[in-house]
Amino acid sequence: MGEWLQSLIPWGTDVILWLQSFRTPALDGLFVGATYLGEEYFYIGFLPLVYWCIHKELGIQLGYLLMLSNYLNGWAKLLYRLPRPAAADMAYLRHEASPSFPSGHSQNAVAMWCYLALTVKRAAFWILAIVLIALIAISRVYVGVHFPQDLAGGLLIGGVLLALYVLLGDRVIAPWLRRQPLALRLVLGAVAPLIMLFVYPRDYNGLYPAETAATIVGVLVGISLGAPLEERYIGFSVAGPFWKRLARLLVGIAIIVLVYLLPKLLLPETFAPALDTAIRVLRYALMAFTLTVVAPWLFVRLRLADRSARGNSGCRHA
Numbered sequence: 001m002g003e004w005l006q007s008l009i010p011w012g013t014d015v016i017l018w019l020q021s022f023r024t025p026a027l028d029g030l031f032v033g034a035t036y037l038g039e040e041y042f043y044i045g046f047l048p049l050v051y052w053c054i055h056k057e058l059g060i061q062l063g064y065l066l067m068l069s070n071y072l073n074g075w076a077k078l079l080y081r082l083p084r085p086a087a088a089d090m091a092y093l094r095h096e097a098s099p100s101f102p103s104g105h106s107q108n109a110v111a112m113w114c115y116l117a118l119t120v121k122r123a124a125f126w127i128l129a130i131v132l133i134a135l136i137a138i139s140r141v142y143v144g145v146h147f148p149q150d151l152a153g154g155l156l157i158g159g160v161l162l163a164l165y166v167l168l169g170d171r172v173i174a175p176w177l178r179r180q181p182l183a184l185r186l187v188l189g190a191v192a193p194l195i196m197l198f199v200y201p202r203d204y205n206g207l208y209p210a211e212t213a214a215t216i217v218g219v220l221v222g223i224s225l226g227a228p229l230e231e232r233y234i235g236f237s238v239a240g241p242f243w244k245r246l247a248r249l250l251v252g253i254a255i256i257v258l259v260y261l262l263p264k265l266l267l268p269e270t271f272a273p274a275l276d277t278a279i280r281v282l283r284y285a286l287m288a289f290t291l292t293v294v295a296p297w298l299f300v301r302l303r304l305a306d307r308s309a310r311g312n313s314g315c316r317h318a
Helices: 004-007 011-019 025-036 038-056 058-082 106-120 122-144 148-178 182-199 211-233 240-264 273-301
Strands: none
Touching: 004 011, 004 058, 011 038, 011 148, 011 240, 025 122, 038 058, 038 240, 038 273, 058 106, 058 148, 058 211, 106 122, 106 148, 122 148, 182 211, 211 273
16 A cells, blocks of 8 residues: 555646646635644643533543544554655645644644534534534645645545544443542543553554654553543532633633643653653653643632632533
């Protein structure tokens, strides 16, 4: 398959140049904005918004789904190692260093927005999801960082992952985990992601464990430890007036940013690779743990949220 994808590069380059022939300042703004909807910083704001202010369980499920999508996408990139688009007359509105195939933005967009549409179960939201997926995917070609075949691969992998996540994750694994003792859930939440870290291949610079895997595993550990502890000992409610929800978001994001920045300010910039991996895992685990349990505890203490084990908005899958 790798040779076939390589053979499509000239055709894909022609498609990029054709699409960029329609460039205008307005389209530049539209598609650069759309590509930001698939960036890490968008998800850092969006997932806490869902978890703290809209629906707790949905926020957790989106977090798991997004991390699994990134994990598979990184693995596929390392498997095929296709170069990014490059042509003398091509415009580059964004710059990426990782391999090209498949498109992570497209893959994550299908998984996340279709999962949300399945949960909300409204025709209007399905239309919104389709529009956003199309904009995010096309934007990656327009800004010059992906071939159209990268989009197709990302959309396909994202769709398959979504189907497996709903059929197995939501309907089999999650209900089974809820029936287990808290101690077992915590052990599994720490061990399973660490296994994922060490089975992940070397990155394209030859680093093992890979930096991408360390980031994803750290988030998974933090969520897997924090979510059951929050459920057992805090049980905060997402309900409340608009100003309380907004206050939660602002206070919580400020805390997460602080947790993100403190290691950079307090620790040296370079470590031995193994120690650097351990610190990265711990750093992102702490961020996710803060999101899932520390911030909710603080919200309750500040009276920005009430305690309620059933504080969700009641959305369910069909």
